[in-house]
Amino acid sequence: MIPFEYLRAGDPAEAVAAVAGRPGAAFLGGGTNLVDHMKLGVAGPDLLVDVSRLPLDRVEETAGGLRIGAAVRNSDLAAHPLVRERYPVLARALLSGASGQLRNVATTAGNLLQRTRCPYFQDVTTPCNKRVPGSGCSAAGGYTRYHAILGASEHCVATHPSDMAVAMVALDAVVAVLGPGGARTLPLAELYRLPGDAPQRDTVLEHGDLIIAVELPHLPFARRSAYRKVRDRASFSFALVSVAAALDLDGGLVRDVRLALGGVAHKPWRATRAEAELRGGPATEDAFRRAAEAELAAARPLPGNAFKVAMTRNAVVATLRALAEEGR
Amino acid sequence: MKTETRTSLGVGASAPRPDGALKVAGAFAYASDLWLDGMLWGATLRSPHPSAWIRSIDVGPALALPGVFAVLTHEDVPGAKFYGLEHADQPVLAVDQVRYQGEPVAIVAADHPETARRAAAAVVVEYEVRAAVTDARRAALDPACPLVHPGGNVVRHQPVRAGSAGSGAEVVVTGEYEVGMQDQAFLGPEAGLAVPADDGGVDLYVATQWLHVDRDQIAPCLALPEDKVRLTLAGVGGAFGAREDLSMQIHASMLALRTGRPVKIVYGREESFFGHVHRHPAWMRYEHGATADGRLVYVKAEIVLDGGAYCSSSPAVVGNAASLGVGPYEVENVWIDAYAAYTNNPPCGAMRGFGAVQACYAYESQMDRLAAACGLSPVEIRVRNAVSQGSRLATGQVIDSPAPLAAMLGELAAMPLPGPPAYAPSGSRRQGGSGARARGMIGTREEPDPRRLPGGVGRTTRGEGVRRGVGYGVGIKNICFSEGFDDYSTARVRVELLGGEPHALVHTAAAEVGQGLVAVQAQIARTELGVDRVTVAPADTSVGSAGSSSASRQSYVTGGAVKAACEAVRRRLEALAAADPGLSLGELLDRYGPVEETREYRHRPTVPLDPVTGQGDSHTQLALCVHRAVVDVDVELGLVKVVELAAVQDVGRILNPLALEGQIHGGSAQGLGLALLEEIQMRDGRVLNPSFTDYLIPTILDMPPMRLSILENPDPNAPYGLRGAGEPPTLSSTPAVAAAVRAATGLALPRVPIRPEDIALAHTG
Ligand SMILES: Cc1cc2nc3c(=O)[nH]c(=O)nc-3n(C[C@H](O)[C@H](O)[C@H](O)COP(=O)(O)OP(=O)(O)OC[C@H]3O[C@@H](n4cnc5c(N)ncnc54)[C@H](O)[C@@H]3O)c2cc1C
Ligand code: SF4
DSSP states (O other): OOOOEEEEOSSHHHHHHHHHTOTTEEEESSOTTHHHHHHHTSOOOSEEEEOTTSSOOOEEEOSSSEEEETTOBHHHHHHOHHHHHHOHHHHHHHHTSSOHHHHHHOBHHHHHTOOOOOHHHHOTTSOBTTTSTTSOBTTTTSOOTTSOSSSOBTTBOOOOOOSHHHHHHHTTOEEEEEETTEEEEEEHHHHBOOOTTOTTOSBSOOTTOEEEEEEEOOOGGGGSEEEEEEOSSSSSSOOSEEEEEEEEEETTEEEEEEEEEESSSSSOEEOHHHHHHHTTSBOSHHHHHHHHHHHHTTOOOOTTTTHHHHHHHHHHHHHHHHHHHHHO | OBOOSOOSSSTTSOOOOTTHHHHHHTOOOOGGGOOOTTOEEEEEEEOSSSSEEEEEEEOHHHHTSTTEEEEEOGGGOOSOSEEOSSSOOEESSOSSEEOSTTOEEEEEEESSHHHHHHHHHHOEEEEEEOOOOOOHHHHHHOTTSOOSSTTOSEEEEEEEEESOSSOSOSEEEEEEEEEOOOOOOOSSOSEEEEEEOTTSOEEEEEOOSBHHHHHHHHHHHHTOOGGGEEEEEOOOOOOTTTTSSOSSHHHHHHHHHHHSSOEEEEOOHHHHHHHSOBOOOEEEEEEEEEOTTSOEEEEEEEEEEEEESSOTTHHHHHHHHHHTTTOSBOOSEEEEEEEEEEOSSOOBOOOTTTTHHHHHHHHHHHHHHHHHHHTOOHHHHHHHHBOOTTOBOTTSOBOOSOOOHHHHHHHHHHSOOOOSOSSOOTTSTTTTHHHHHHTTOSSSSOOOOGGGSTTGGGOOOSSTTEEEEEEEEEEEEEESOOTTOOOEEEEEEEEEEETTEEEEEEEOOBOOSSSOHHHHHHHHHHHHHOOSEEEEOOOBTTSOOOOOSOTTOHHHHHHHHHHHHHHHHHHHHHHHHHHSTTOBHHHHHHHHOOEEEEEEEEOOOOOOOOTTTOOSOOOSEEEEEEEEEEEEEETTTTEEEEEEEEEEEEOSSOSOHHHHHHHHHHHHHHHHHHHHTOOOOEETTEESOOSTTTSOOOOTTTSOOEEEEEEOOOOTTSGGGOOOOSSHHHHHHHHHHHHHHHHHHOOOOOEESOOHHHHHHHHHO
16 A cells, blocks of 8 residues: 545535545545555555545435435445335345445445456556556456446456446436536436546546435336346355346336346446337236347357356346236 | 263363354454564565566665665575475575466565565566466476476376276266366465574464474575474464465564564465465366166276466375275276376465365266266265275275265265245245245345345345256265375373362464364363363474374374373373372372373374375275255356255264364365355466455355264274364365256256356356
8 A cells, every 4th residue: 555644524525625636636435445446556545535424424305216425324225214115126236235344334425436346457467458548458368257248348348346336327316426616416327437448437527526415316116126136156246247127017018117237337237228128018028038138239248258148138037027026 | 099070071072162262252363463562564575477587676675665674585595495395396485487476576574564565565576477387287288388397397197097997888978077276265364473582593473284394394494403493373264274385484584583573474365365375276087987787897087286386285185186086986997197287377285175175076076977877866876886894995995994985875865855945936926925024124025035045135036947956975085194194293291280170281283273173182181181171282393293284184193192192191190099099180199290291193104106006005094975965046047055965974983063063064165165156266377366355255145054964983093983074074065066056957067166157058048
């Protein structure tokens, strides 16, 4: 670790000013990702501005929806009665991530902004465009089991590891940001970038942009929603692929649907093509399969992750099938 | 002498371990907790490359940092520059070449651990990267493969030849099998504290498996006589073979001697993955020939083990793979070639099961194929070929103590199977939900407890696509060191009056690595001496060698030494009592003072395998374990839930039931890990997952409840008739789980660990 200074910000504006004014500064949430990266030499901020104790730790009811403070701990969010009632997909996504101990410290904003688990990104002795722009991508021709099948570029094939974010993207979440230029909101789906030729940038946030909240809109049918996560071990491991889904049925037809995929792309992947395919159609296993296949038609698997295409399809079908059965 | 009433907590009792409560409470002092005022912290600079020439090393920038006391390279090694368990081929610090990623190049001592790490990073090393040799099969078998060491890439080739090759079989099955690189995954990283002594020597407190073999390797490198290198065992947080080789011992001692200050080194978790050997990955080709009714006629096998960059214990691992390569089965004609090869992968060496694990996975997979080909059940094929007392192994060695394999299999197969799957089959899927709700699980819908289903709390299924499978595995493991090794332990036992009460002090150098040996030593002393109050002194080199805490040997060998020393003490006490009848033990001790005896204990001698024929009585004791695994597999997603593991093991004599069950549970879990989860991911000689976030060991959700039956057929050659117990369960659980997954899926699955994609892809393409 290189030496750094530590500042506990008193309010959001102070935090933003402190980071914006120093190119090497970074916000610190629970530190479960950033501090690991500092130890590994992946990150080397010279100033840590601790935002985990800002008064952003509340979950508030809005018109039919929820506003989740950026500093709300993952475990508190998962346990929140309104989350469990209105957005079970989110509670389950949270509970399927990391471990109890980690969730007790990890924050909402930190979870959204955790970085890829690509092994080369974490190994500072190997080239990686995301860590050192222009140095090359070691995953090309290397180990790609955890890597992307959708939306990757020749410069980077990494995936975003968050479970929570997949559920939030499915729920049309909106992110509230306070930046040096003031406050703004943007859809969570637009926060994340595809790697393109600038894989060093995971999101569209600028230096000094502080996430202060995530807003979940009113979405009554999300009461029937589910998160399924396929992984190597029964607990405490990252997704190979995951599915967040909410299903609104009208008899045997799909009135509306939300579908997002994890573990398949540089960002939580909103499956808009599959959704379009499903809306208004029959809620049958065949239709679910066709929708999944429509979404995955664009998949470009790598030598080490070809299995993800079938696995994702099967996971989507199984998730929707279970939701449909419950609706009957 | 009037012996007081028989003690409780002697041999056979679940005597509590002195370290147990402390460990559970987080109060146990591990080696990483060692502390001396004024000590310095050591750090190690490691090679980022699997293979490179070192063109230059500049320690100047590191030395210039404030707080840095020493920066040492190979030039500063006072004595021998190389060390090793079997061959001294491993540099203390890389000389002109690095042969694996993570090889130590320079060491630093500083007044703060972070300063030491930064100083290590400031050392400038110029490398000229070379192509890495990473394919062990090429290294072993292709003469055109570049050499990792000048003497050739084959560390050891051990053939076994018995009978004649390939005659008269009516059924032939062949298979190629692969085992990935498993890590011991102990929780306490490598750690120790070296203290410079006034006599020019060094006192080293370290977490290790064998103090004396450490000393024997450290002293020549420090150019010190052995009596000036004194080791004391510090708290060990697991070992499983990974502490047999040296890690930081010489480095900390060098820094302490150079700076004149105590120096502590603790590896971080990531560093630990580079700081110890791993289990050899293996490629195995097998051919089994049998009669139509399933009796083995011949077995041919080629076993290639990846030894990595240095020798470590690879030769002995090859000896095990070769000599136990057909498993506990009777077969006349055997043709085995086992190899270990040097590569630029991490050095591989000892890990629980030691060469027998890899072969067991292959021969058991073959037995299942043979069963299918002969139309027999997995149990029946094994029973028909099972060894028993009097059987001859492929090496010509006769099993001369009880080996009731057929009966063990019968007992295993007769155990009740676990209840129906945790899920309700389709149609009645809503059942079982009330339980889930009663346990306060999230969500409002009714569904089964996901922890009992494949995919666990990822909630990937509620029963759809789930199939059950049952599989069996059998393993045979040599106990104690084999092939002519002078394998002994030493115990000093002293009986005296303390506070007016008879008290026994047991002193050995045997390493408590978590297996419960401290408790067992005390139990033996209580039983042999009839004394309740027993203390086991800290293990150190002021008493003779105890040998290694490996090869499931300590209860046998150190247990034997403690027993022998106690018997010698008892004989002297009895003589005193005879001369002075009517006195109690306390009165005798009061009158004559303390009685102390030291004894060495050796097991029966063994011989090396013949280098051409592989014949010879190479093992002193053989142990059997059998497992049945029941799994539920979600074939759509490739996820496996092990529902139950059942095991039957013959341990000869139970010394401590609780500790023994812990050993069987733990060994079974480690075997389950190898079957489904645990693999160090290597690419081009680089370790890709050096963390417990990315190297996956089973959690309590992955490990099922176990059903155990423990048999006590004594081995007349061993103390109390006991049979070493720690390793055998690690062998047989892996093939049992793999076989169960095969039974559920119908897939060949020739490689462990089995990954979800191996199942899901095959099923849904
Ligand atoms: C062993 C292990 C297993 C894990 N398994 C999973 C898993 O299965 N699924 C999963 O989803 N996750 C998993 N995680 C990741 C875990 O969820 C994240 O580490 C955690 O959510 C990060 O939150 P944090 O508050 O600790 O973030 P930090 O580490 O504090 O910060 C992460 C990033 O966010 C930035 N940041 C923090 N707060 C703000 C803010 N308010 N505004 C702007 N930027 C901010 C920081 O500067 C940093 O770049 C695992 C982690 C570990 C260590
Ligand atoms: S995939 Fe992305 S993160 Fe991984 S090595 Fe390539 S550039 Fe780096």
